[in-house]
Amino acid sequence: MPPFRYGHAANADWTQAAAACLTQIGQVPEQANLGFLYVSDEFADELDDLLDWLRHATGVQQWVGSVGIGICATGVEYYEQPAIAVMLGEFPADAFRVFPSLIKDFDAFDVSHGDWIQAHPPYLGLIHGDPANERIESLIQQLAQRTTSGFLVGGLTSSRGSAVGIANTLTEGGLSGVLFSDQVALMTRLSQGCSPIGPHRTITEAQRNILIKLDGQPALEKFKEDIGETLAQDLGSLGGYIFAGLPIPGSDTGDYLVRNLIGIDPDHGLLAIGDRVESGREIMFCRRDAETARDDLDRMLRALRQRLSRPPRGGIYISCLGRGVNLFGPDSAELKQIQDTLGDFPLVGFYANGEISQDRVYGYTGVLTLFAD
Numbered sequence: 001m002p003p004f005r006y007g008h009a010a011n012a013d014w015t016q017a018a019a020a021c022l023t024q025i026g027q028v029p030e031q032a033n034l035g036f037l038y039v040s041d042e043f044a045d046e047l048d049d050l051l052d053w054l055r056h057a058t059g060v061q062q063w064v065g066s067v068g069i070g071i072c073a074t075g076v077e078y079y080e081q082p083a084i085a086v087m088l089g090e091f092p093a094d095a096f097r098v099f100p101s102l103i104k105d106f107d108a109f110d111v112s113h114g115d116w117i118q119a120h121p122p123y124l125g126l127i128h129g130d131p132a133n134e135r136i137e138s139l140i141q142q143l144a145q146r147t148t149s150g151f152l153v154g155g156l157t158s159s160r161g162s163a164v165g166i167a168n169t170l171t172e173g174g175l176s177g178v179l180f181s182d183q184v185a186l187m188t189r190l191s192q193g194c195s196p197i198g199p200h201r202t203i204t205e206a207q208r209n210i211l212i213k214l215d216g217q218p219a220l221e222k223f224k225e226d227i228g229e230t231l232a233q234d235l236g237s238l239g240g241y242i243f244a245g246l247p248i249p250g251s252d253t254g255d256y257l258v259r260n261l262i263g264i265d266p267d268h269g270l271l272a273i274g275d276r277v278e279s280g281r282e283i284m285f286c287r288r289d290a291e292t293a294r295d296d297l298d299r300m301l302r303a304l305r306q307r308l309s310r311p312p313r314g315g316i317y318i319s320c321l322g323r324g325v326n327l328f329g330p331d332s333a334e335l336k337q338i339q340d341t342l343g344d345f346p347l348v349g350f351y352a353n354g355e356i357s358q359d360r361v362y363g364y365t366g367v368l369t370l371f372a373d
Contacts, residue, residue, distance in 0.1 A: 001373050004314035005029065006087035006346040008073035014043050014050050017084045018057075025088065028058045032088040034096060034178065036316065037065035037166055038072075038350040041159040042082040048170055050084070060088055062098050064178045065166040066128040068350030069158045070324055072317055075339040077324050077332045077351075085348040087314055089371065094120055095183035100167045101130075101174035102139050106146075113179075120181040122147045124188070126316060126369065127154035127177035128165040131353045137361055139175045144359035147179070152359060153188050153369045155318040155352025185372040187307055190357045191300040193293045193323050193364035194243055194258050194286035198226025203281050209262075211271040214283065218269030226285045235264050240322075244273040245286040248360070258286060258363045288364065290327050294337065297366060301341040304370060312342070312370040317349035319366040324351055327364075338368065 007024030011017035035054060039047060044067045055061055070079035078085075097116050102109055125147060129136045136156070144150050154177060157163040167176035180186060201222055205212040211219035224232035227242055238261060245256040263272035277283070319334065328334040338347065354361045 001313060003311070004087050004089050004346045004371070005032065006073070006085070006314065006348060008076065008083065008085040008348065010078050010081050010083035012082050014046050014082070014084065015053070017082065018050060018053055021084055021086045022057055025086065028060070028088060029090060031090040032058065032060050033062060033093065034089040034091055035060045035063040036087040036089065036348055037063050038085045038348050039065070039067050040071055040078060040082045040084070041067045041069055041161055043067070043084070044159060044162045044164050047164055047166070051166065051170070054086065058088060062168055063166050064098055064126060066155070066157045066350055067159050067164050068352065069160060069321060070351035072319070072335050072349045072351070074344060074347040075332060075336050077335050079325055079351070087346055087348045089314060092183050095181045096178050097122070098168050098178045099176060100169060101165070101171040101176045102143065103133065103174035104135065106142060117146060122179035123149050123182040123184070124186050125152045125177055125179045127152050127175055127356060129154070129156045129175045129356070130163045130165070130173050131156040132163060133174055136175060140356060140361065141359045143175065148182070150359060151188070152356055153316070153318070153367050154356040155350065155367070156354035156356070156361065158321055158351060158353040186369060187304060187372060188357070188367065188369040189300045189304055190255065190362065191297045191366045192258070193320060193327060193366070194245065194288050195292035196245060196284050197287045198285050200247060200282045200284050203277055203279055203283055206277045206279055209272055209274065209276050211273065211277065211283070219271045220264065220266060220269040223271055223285060235266070241288055243286045243288065245284045246275065246277070247282045247284065256284070257360060288322070288327070290329070293323065293327055297334070297337055298341065300368065301338060304368065305342060308372065310373065311345045312372055314346040314371045316369045317347055317366065318352050318355050319349070320355055320364045321351045321353060322364050323366060334366070
C-alpha cells in the first residue's frame with residue numbers, strides 16, 4: 001500500500017507554511033480521511049483558522065494533533081520556531097474514531113462512542129492531553145482499559161501559552177485523540193533517555209513524594225552511595241542530570257518511569273521526587289546521558305525494523321522536550337537517527353511535556369508509532 005502523504009515547513013506566516021506543506025503533499029488521495037497536524041505553539045491562537053484552511057484545501061474533515069514548543073517530521077525538528085507538520089492517513093471508514101476532550105469522567109464519552117466501541121473494539125489510541133488537568137493520569141488509565149490491548153500512545157501538550165489539542169475541533173483542558181480498531185496495522189516502541197546508575201532499592205518508608213528510608217537506611221545515604229562520591233560532594237549541581245527511576249512491575253522490557261528530584265534535605269536525610277510513592281515500591285537512580293539515549297534509541301529502532309516487512313506507510317513520533325537538541329545535539333540528530341535506521345518514510349510529531357505509552361505518563365522518553373500495511 002502507498003505511503004501516506006505528508007509535508008512540513010517553517011514560516012512566520014502560517015498561511016505560507018501551510019501552503020508549503022500542501023505543495024509537498026501534492027494530489028490528495030481520495031481515500032485520505034484522517035489528518036495528523038502538529039503545530040508550533042506560536043500558531044496556537046491561529047490554529048482554528050489553520051484547521052479550517054486545511055479542511056478546505058485537502059477535503060479531509062477529521063483531524064487530530066497538538067501544538068508544541070517543538071514539532072518534528074522526517075529527519076527534521078523545528079524547535080522554538082513557527083512551523084507546521086501535516087500527514088494524511090488512509091483508513092477504513094469504520095476503523096477509527098476521533099473523540100474530543102475528556103475532562104472529568106467518561107459519562108458523555110461512553111454515550112457518544114459506546115456503540116462504535118462495541119462494534120469495533122479499539123486496539124490502540126493516539127491521544128494528547130493537557131498537563132494542567134489533575135485527573136489526566138487517571139483519565140489515561142481509564143481510557144486504556146477501553147482498548148483490547150490496554151495500550152495508548154501520545155503526549156501531554158507543551159506550550160508557552162494555551163495547551164491546545166486537535167480532535168476535529170480545538171480542545172483544551174483534558175484528553176483527546178483517536179482510537180483505532182485492529183483493522184489498522186500498528187506497532188509502537190518506547191526509548192528511554194536516562195540510564196540506571198545504581199541497584200534497585202526498596203522504599204521502606206515514605207510520605208507522599210518524600211523518600212525517608214531506602215532498604216531500611218536513610219534515603220539520602222543510599223542516594224549518595226549510588227551516585228558516587230564525586231557527585232555526592234556537590235548535591236546542588238544534580239538538577240537535570242540525576243533522576244529517580246520507578247521500575248514498572250511486570251514489564252518484560254525493564255521499563256521505568258523517570259521522575260525529577262525536586263528536593264534534598266541533608267539535615268534529615270530525605271529526598272523529594274516528582275511523584276507520589278509508598279513503602280514497598282522499588283526505586284533506582286538514573287543519569288541523563290546522551291550516549292546512552294542514542295544507544296537505546298538505536299535498540300528500539302532495530303527492534304521495530306526487524307518486525308517490518310516493508311517501509312511503514314507513516315509514523316507518529318512523540319519525544320520529550322528534554323530530548324531533541326537538548327540531549328541528542330544540533331542538526332535534528334534525533335530525527336535523523338530514526339531516518340537513518342528506518343528509511344525516508346512519512347513521519348510527524350511533537351516534543352511533549354510528558355510522553356504516553358500503554359497507560360502511563362513517562363518523562364525523557366521517545367515514543368514511536370508506525371502505521372504498517
